[in-house]
Amino acid sequence: MTNDWLTNFIKSALQEDIGDGDHSSLACIPQNARGKAVLLAKETGIIAGVEIAVFIFKHVEPTSKVNVLIQDGTVVYQGDKVFEVEASVHTLLKAERLVLNIMQRLSGVATKTNQYVRRLEGLQTKVLDTRKTTPGMRLLEKQAVLIGGGTNHRIGLYDMIMLKDNHIDFAGGIENAITRTKSYLKDQNKDLRIEVEVRNFEELNEVLRVGGIDRIMLDNFTVEDTKEAVAIINGAFEIESSGNITLETIRDYAETGVDFVSVGALTHQISSLDLSLKAT
Known part of the structure; x- marks a missing residue:
C-alpha cells in the first residue's frame, strides 16, 4: 500500500x-x-x-x-x-x-x-485471509489482518495462480488446468506460485500425479480426511485447509499438520x- x-x-x-x-x-x-x-x-x-x-x-x-x-x-x-x-x-x-x-x-x-491466531499458539500453522474483502478497502483490510497476527494470502488475481473448482471444471479437469497454466506462465514469462484446490481424494491423487505446483488446498475436508490427506501428500507440497473452519475447529485442523488455514470470516464476518x- x-x-x-x-x-x-x-x-x-x-x-x-x-x-x-x-x-x-x-x-x-x-x-x-x-x-x-x-x-x-x-x-x-x-x-x-x-x-x-x-x-x-x-x-x-x-x-x-x-x-x-x-x-x-x-x-x-x-x-x-x-x-x-x-x-x-x-x-x-x-x-x-x-x-x-x-x-x-x-x-x-x-x-x-x-x-483465530491465538487458537493456534504453539503450532506452526499460519492463519490466512482471503479475497473476501470490502471493495476498495482490500489493502487496508489485509493490513489489519497482519496487525492482528495473521498472514496475507494472495492480494488479488494477479499475484498468484489459484486453480479453484470452477477453473478446473471449465478447463476440463485438473491435468488440463495445470498443464495449460504452466504453458501460460512460460509464454508470458511470469513466475507465479500455483495453488490447486481439491474437493476429494480422487482430485488429490490426480494433482500428485501431475505435479508441478506449489500448494494444495483441501476444500471442505473433514479433520479426519485432512489427516489422511496430509499423510498422502507427505511433505511434497504446501498444504492449506479451507472451508467452513471456525474458532472451535481451527486448532483441530492445524494439528493435522497443514501449513495454512484460510478463513474468509477474518474480513467478511466481523x-x-x-x-x-x-x-x-
Whole structure:
C-alpha cells in the first residue's frame, strides 16, 4: 500500500461524504475555530488504523497535530485514549466519520484475526485471509489482518495462480488446468506460485500425479480426511485447509499438520470495534 494509493483512497472517500460542502459545520462553526478531540475505545479489542487516521488528518490539514497514545496492534479496553488530535474544527468534523469508519472496521478485522491466531499458539500453522474483502478497502483490510497476527494470502488475481473448482471444471479437469497454466506462465514469462484446490481424494491423487505446483488446498475436508490427506501428500507440497473452519475447529485442523488455514470470516464476518471521536 503506497502513499499515492492511500491519498487517492482518502480523496475519493472524502468526496463521497462531503460533496459540495460540510454544510452542517459551515452553518454553525466559524471557519477559524480551532479544537481538540480524542479517540476513545468503547470496548476491548485490537486497535488498527491509527497510522491511517494520522494520514487522513494530515491530508485534510497538513498542520494538524496528532499525539498517538496507543499504537496499532495493541489491545485496548473500554475508556482507553488511542490518540489526541488538534486542528481546525472543520477538519475534525470532516475527517471524523472517515477515520471512525476505517478504524472501527480495521480494528474489527484485527480483533477477529487475533482470536483465530491465538487458537493456534504453539503450532506452526499460519492463519490466512482471503479475497473476501470490502471493495476498495482490500489493502487496508489485509493490513489489519497482519496487525492482528495473521498472514496475507494472495492480494488479488494477479499475484498468484489459484486453480479453484470452477477453473478446473471449465478447463476440463485438473491435468488440463495445470498443464495449460504452466504453458501460460512460460509464454508470458511470469513466475507465479500455483495453488490447486481439491474437493476429494480422487482430485488429490490426480494433482500428485501431475505435479508441478506449489500448494494444495483441501476444500471442505473433514479433520479426519485432512489427516489422511496430509499423510498422502507427505511433505511434497504446501498444504492449506479451507472451508467452513471456525474458532472451535481451527486448532483441530492445524494439528493435522497443514501449513495454512484460510478463513474468509477474518474480513467478511466481523463486528466493527466500537470507537468514538469526542471533542475535548
